[in-house]
Amino acid sequence: MALLYKWRWRFINEDNSLWVKLIKRLYGDSGGFMERSRRCLGGGVWAKIVGSINLLHEKNVLPETVLHRVLGDGVKTKFWKDNWCWTDKFEVLFPRLFALARAPDATARDFWGDDGWHFSWRRPIRGGEESLQLTNMMVLLDSVSFAHRPDRWRWDLEDSGDFTVRSLRKHLDGSTLPIAAQPTRWNPSVPIKINIFFWRVILNRLHSRAQLVLRGVAVESILCPLCQEEEETVNHLLFECSMARQVWQRVATWIQRDIPLFDSPGGMIAWVDSHPMVRFIRSKLESICMVVIWVLWTYRNAKLFNPERAKKHLLFDNIREFSFNWFVVRNSKVRISCVDWLQNPVFM
Numbered sequence: 092m093a094l095l096y097k098w099r100w101r102f103i104n105e106d107n108s109l110w111v112k113l114i115k116r117l118y119g120d121s122g123g124f125m126e127r128s129r130r131c132l133g134g135g136v137w138a139k140i141v142g143s144i145n146l147l148h149e150k151n152v153l154p155e156t157v158l159h160r161v162l163g164d165g166v167k168t169k170f171w172k173d174n175w176c177w178t179d180k181f182e183v184l185f186p187r188l189f190a191l192a193r194a195p196d197a198t199a200r201d202f203w204g205d206d207g208w209h210f211s212w213r214r215p216i217r218g219g220e221e222s223l224q225l226t227n228m229m230v231l232l233d234s235v236s237f238a239h240r241p242d243r244w245r246w247d248l249e250d251s252g253d254f255t256v257r258s259l260r261k262h263l264d265g266s267t268l269p270i271a272a273q274p275t276r277w278n279p280s281v282p283i284k285i286n287i288f289f290w291r292v293i294l295n296r297l298h299s300r301a302q303l304v305l306r307g308v309a310v311e312s313i314l315c316p317l318c319q320e321e322e323e324t325v326n327h328l329l330f331e332c333s334m335a336r337q338v339w340q341r342v343a344t345w346i347q348r349d350i351p352l353f354d355s356p357g358g359m360i361a362w363v364d365s366h367p368m369v370r371f372i373r374s375k376l377e378s379i380c381m382v383v384i385w386v387l388w389t390y391r392n393a394k395l396f397n398p399e400r401a402k403k404h405l406l407f408d409n410i411r412e413f414s415f416n417w418f419v420v421r422n423s424k425v426r427i428s429c430v431d432w433l434q435n436p437v438f439m
C-alpha cells in the first residue's frame with residue numbers, strides 16, 4: 092500500500108512528464124484521485140491504484156490533509172480545491188462561498204491582483220453565514236504571501252516534507268486493526284503522536300491499571316495514582332478524577348467557555364462537535380482538548396514511574412505551552428502571538 096501511494100506523489104509532482112499527461116487525458120486532471128463522484132475508472136492498473144488510495148482516505152486511515160501545497164508563485168495551487176492555506180481546502184472550510192465561486196478551478200494567483208485579493212462571485216455575497224465565511228477566509232488570506240518559486244507539495248509525515256514509503260508504512264503499521272469500528276479523529280494542529288495517543292484513548296487502549304487487570308497483569312494497586320480514591324480507568328483518569336477536573340476547570344476559564352463534566356472521550360468529542368462555528372476554530376478547540384488529556388496522561392506516567400519529574404503545578408502551563416508551540420509550527424500561515432494564545436486561544 093505504501094508503495095502504491097508513491098504513484099500519487101509522483102503524479103502530483105511530475106506534471107510535465109509524458110505518463111502524467113497521458114493519465115490526465117484518460118482520467119481527467121485529478122487522475123481520478125479523490126473523485127467524489129466515484130466515477131467509473133474502468134478496471135485497469137491505474138484504476139486499481141487510484142481506488143486503493145482513495146479508499147485509504149475515505150476510511151480515514153490516512154487523512155487527505157497529509158498532503159498539502161506550499162505556496163510559491165501560486166500558479167499551480169488551486170485556490171478552492173488544494174489544501175494550501177489552512178488545515179483543509181477552502182472548498183471544505185467555506186462551502187457557502189465555494190458554491191458562489193464563478194471559477195472553482197482557479198489558482199491562487201488568479202485571484203491575486205496588485206492591490207490584494209479579487210474574487211468573482213455568481214451573485215453578491217449576502218449577510219449572515221456567507222459574509223461570516225468571507226470574513227474568516229479573509230483573515231486566513233491576510234497572512235498569505237507569494238514567493239518567487241514554484242508551488243510545491245508537502246508530505247506531512249516526514250519532516251523534510253518529501254514523501255517516503257517508510258513514513259507511510261510506519262503510519263499504517265501504527266494504525267492497525269479496529270479501523271472500521273472507529274474512524275480516527277485526525278487533528279492537523281498537533282503532532283502525529285498525539286493523534287495516535289488520542290485514537291488509543293477512544294479505543295480504550297491505554298494501559299490504565301483497570302485495563303492491566305483485565306489483561307491479567309498483576310498490579311500493586313488498581314487505584315488512580317492521582318487521587319488514590321477510585322479505580323483507575325481511562326475515563327476516570329482523564330475526565331472524572333478530581334484532579335483532572337481541576338485541570339479542565341482551569342482550561343475552561345482560559346478559553347472562556349463552560350466545559351461540561353465529560354465522562355468519556357466520546358463526550359468530549361460530542362461537545363467539541365456541538366460548537367456551531369467555522370471548522371478550523373472547532374479544530375483548534377479539539378486540538379486543545381487533545382493536549383489536555385495527553386498532558387494528564389504524561390503526568391500520570393511521571394507520577395508512577397518518574398516521581399521527581401511529576402510537577403503538578405506545571406500541568407496547566409504545559410497545556411498552554413505545548414498547544415501553542417504545536418499549533419504555530421503546523422499553521423505557519425496564521426499569525427498568532429503567544430500573548431494572544433495565553434489570553435484566549437480559541438475564540439478571538
Ligand SMILES: [Zn+2]
Pocket residue numbers: 315316317318319320321327328331332333334
Ligand atoms: Zn483519580
